[in-house]
Amino acid sequence: MTSADSVPLLTSSPVLAVVVIGAGQAGLSAAGQLLRKRLRPHEDFMVLDANDGPGGAWRHRWDALTFDAAHGIHDLPGMPLGSPDPAEPASRVVARYYGSYERELGLPVVRPVKVGSVEHHLGEADDHGETGYFTVTAADGRTWRARTVINATGTWDSPYIPYYPGIAEFTGRQLHTRGFTAAADFSGQRVLVVGGGTSALQFLLQLHEAGARTVWSTRRAPDWTDRFFDASWGVDVETSVSARTTMGLPPLSVVAATGLPVTEQYLSGLASGVLISRGPLRRITPTGVVLDGPGPDGGAVPSQGPVADALLAPGAAAAGGLDRVPALTGRACTVVSTEDPLTTWETEVDTILWATGFRASMDHLAPLHVRERGGGVVMLPDGVSVAKRPGLFLVGYGASASTIGATRAGRRAAVEAAAAATSR
Known part of the structure; x- marks a missing residue:
């Protein structure tokens, strides 16, 4: 009782x-x-x-x-x-x-x-x-x-914004998915989009089209999948989530259960570099962020998996195939540390958009x-x-x-x- x-x-x-x-x-x-x-x-x-x-x-x-x-x-x-x-x-x-x-x-x-x-x-x-x-x-x-x-x-x-070192000292604008109104509001800005779900993908594509210079950060490599989202997929997702809730565990994010579909629209964004994650966010500075992933000069594309298969296939959105992650354009980026296998680097941003669920x-x-x-x-x-x-x-x-x-x-x-x- x-x-x-x-x-x-x-x-x-x-x-x-x-x-x-x-x-x-x-x-x-x-x-x-x-x-x-x-x-x-x-x-x-x-x-x-x-x-x-x-x-x-x-x-x-x-x-x-x-x-x-x-x-x-x-x-x-x-x-x-x-x-x-x-x-x-x-x-x-x-x-x-x-x-x-x-x-x-x-x-x-x-x-x-x-x-x-x-x-x-x-x-x-x-x-x-x-x-x-x-x-x-x-x-x-x-x-x-x-x-x-x-x-x-x-x-x-109940919007969720995770804590990162330096988040309170950032002098630019921060907003959550819940506060987003129009991509045109960010034209000409460098915008960091944080989050690995489909909302983040939509934001990145809209912002890019509106003239913003985007950087995408995810905690883990994006979970791209070529599985067709049919009825059996839905049943599988519900079964995996129910296994947690019957034990009293908090539900995982939607993308953790579903993955990201490899669509033609997203392939185009991958080929241009807009939908390439630049790795996890390490810390936030007063005027920018420190990331740990493919840096300003790009890097190798995935060697296997649905993204690699789609991008390297004949007739894919990346004409002639794609063998490197496109470089970032816009602001200069400074290498901070090379202690990790992936280079840790810093870039200035005007806005942080938390697409973190x-x-x-x-x-x-x-x-x-x-x-x-x-x-x-x-x-x-x-x-x-x-x-x-x-x-x-x-x-x-x-x-x-x-x-x-x-x-x-x-x-x-x-x-x-x-x-x-x-x-x-």
Whole structure:
């Protein structure tokens, strides 16, 4: 029994069967399934959304991220997305689509509601054993009570920036993916992009096209793959991630589970040097950074693997093949040390763009004490049920962090929540 159970049971508001926190892909999928389980909007369940309009985290994405460049926009259950204009910003496409879904199904979405805390209160024992209720409290003081809670808050509100020596002394601009608006804002600047995921690739290509001089830094060599991202790939990814969450380990980054696809667009960026990682970031200076990888004069391309096969193949994007990593252009670079097998070197930068991902937004669940010491949550084999707190379901977490995974998890959580609520 946790300390949260010592809070006395509240009786000032009706008890819903389910409260869904979040109205993104996972939350809407869960709400749609609750309707199919014959739960009544407003009377049996509610959906609380922190945003002031539909779209979830997508509504905050930069306009330059068009629909055709966005990864992982999948259909909501029972309503196909269709074929939007590929040049339209993905944020507008998704906001319009999610809004239509809410209206067509008559979902009980309340917004804006920023949830501040979720607590559990013990109730009287019944024929099924000990039971209780969750109290969901908004930042403005409003409360909702429910027998079960589906948490679908995703990650957008928890950007992650790793610590590096010198980070506080950098005199240029630093921003995270969450604060990016337009590549044109960086025209003529030297920009360091840190991160090994597809967001970093998109930033690098956009910045280069907008006239910025880019440098890419990754902790490890980019995990390029030529595997086709089909249904079996998705199952494999979910299986590998679930193996961690069932042990209570924090989920790995998306790219750690998926790898980076070798597409024609990315091959062109590789051939030009834009998508060549210059190695890990060692430290930050007041006006630049120290890197440990292929330096300003370039270096050898990978001798094997999907990138090497693609770049060296006849007719590849690198006309005639590529036998060296292209040199950096723009600012002069100074060699700092040659003690390592790879030369450590320094370059000036105006801006550091941290494309270093997000963490699960779950601070409001702190009163429930479901996190392990390492920060993870022990999940049951179904991938949505929290082992330490029956009646609490996490979707958009771990294996369901992708939109296709979130859809499946939302439906599964709704089925489990509806069954749990009606059995109490």
